[in-house]
Amino acid sequence: xxxxxxxxxxxxxxxxxxxxxxxxxxxxxxxxxxxxxxxxxxxxxxxxxxxxxxxxxxxxxxxxxxxxxxxxxxxxxxxxxxxxxxxxxxxxxxxxxxxxxx
Numbered sequence: 001x002x003x004x005x006x007x008x009x010x011x012x013x014x015x016x017x018x019x020x021x022x023x024x025x026x027x028x029x030x031x032x033x034x035x036x037x038x039x040x041x042x043x044x045x046x047x048x049x050x051x052x053x054x055x056x057x058x059x060x061x062x063x064x065x066x067x068x069x070x071x072x073x074x075x076x077x078x079x080x081x082x083x084x085x086x087x088x089x090x091x092x093x094x095x096x097x098x099x100x101x102x
Contacts, residue, residue, distance in 0.1 A: 004073035005029055011071070012038035017064040021045040021056045039064070047072075050090045 008018045012033050018040040020029040030042030043059050045052045060067050070085070080092055 004071070005032075007071050007073065008033060008040070009036070009038075011069065012036070012040060016069060019043060019056065019060045019064070019067075021047075048090075053090075 004022070005020075008020060008029070012018045018030070018033055018038065020026045020033070020040060020042045021044075022029065022042070023044065023046055026042030026044050028042070030040040033040035041059065041063050043056045045056045047053060057067060072085075080088060
């Protein structure tokens with residue numbers, strides 16, 4: 001696992017419950033955290049899909065009661081124009097799309 005799993009492990013070690021959201025290996029990564037004694041679930045998510053991200057958020061709320069921290073480690077944010085996440089239209093998460101830099 002890479003940077004995302006390292007961040008998830010550190011957050012879990014600090015007492016957070018972790019939702020691993022990925023297009024592949026999300027459940028396996030979550031199980032690795034659980035084996036270390038942390039609370040975690042894995043959800044298959046394509047961040048360019050509004051339906052997938054809504055389902056991930058619903059899973060987080062159902063399992064842990066809400067979302068307090070969001071770590072975007074999808075590797076695509078660097079191609080978007082910088083601004084608060086809530087101001088980014090979901091279509092911009094798709095590549096290529098509006099708001100992309102040259």
